């Protein structure tokens with residue numbers, strides 16, 4: 001793994017054939033997320049967005065944890081001890097990468113949940129486009145267990161993927177659950193045995209790397225914004241977004257697709273990609 005930021009060691013990046021494997025890298029602290037880690041992750045994600053070695057990001061954890069949530073020392077105690085303005089800045093830096101940047105990232109993102117996933121770790125998990133988990137990974141909204149509410153934007157994030165009964169059940173009980181259950185409740189796409197986790201994730205990443213990257217970016221954004229709109233707004237926005245996609249697509253995918261299906265009869269859109 002490469003040190004992504006000079007002097008920093010909380011985030012590691014490995015490049016492999018268009019995939020950037022981004023590791024939360026505090027295994028001895030179960031990848032608990034501190035303010036320092038947030039600062040480093042913001043630099044890393046900002047750099048990878050325009051790095052040609054990265055076509056897809058996989059966010060995962062070094063060692064046995066995905067992430068044990070916010071760092072009770074390096075996030076909670078640390079921000080209790082500073083001024084309100086400094087605290088506001090620390091929260092902003094955490095929200096930046098966990099939510100805003102990942103949610104609106106220019107490249108596709110996959111969370112690979114390799115182990116413990118608690119509390120604040122649900123935010124980056126949910127803000128990645130897709131997620132694959134070890135079926136034995138352990139998830140939990142453990143906030144209630146130590147006397148806080150699922151804050152940050154965790155409560156909002158879970159409401160976008162989980163049904164109210166399931167979300168409130170785990171918010172209120174703090175009960176842990178495994179990767180198989182995480183797939184059932186819609187938090188991850190799929191749960192697989194530990195030994196298949198990296199291969200399955202790589203296979204999914206490679207599938208995405210074969211797509212027209214401009215159209216893939218626009219399709220992800222269109223979905224994420226349209227779900228917040230009413231039907232009238234969504235129809236208008238999606239029509240405009242479709243036109244914009246054709247305009248910004250340097251590959252001219254739509255023209256190629258039409259020609260290859262209608263004129264050349266060399267491919268069927270229902271069955272695979274056009275020839276790029």
Ligand code: ACO
Nearest residue numbers: 028029030032068069070071072073116118119120142143
């Ligand atoms: N914040 C700060 N330090 C942590 C955190 C955390 N969230 N999670 C683990 N660590 C530290 C431990 O204090 C310990 O440090 P030490 O070696 O200096 O004593 C080290 O990481 C290893 O942790 P252990 O508890 O010894 O590891 P174990 O494998 O036995 O247990 C587990 C792992 C279950 C994840 C446990 O560490 C744990 O419960 N962590 C807290 C999980 C949690 O509820 N996080 C907060 C969610 S709420 C929120 O994010 C807003």
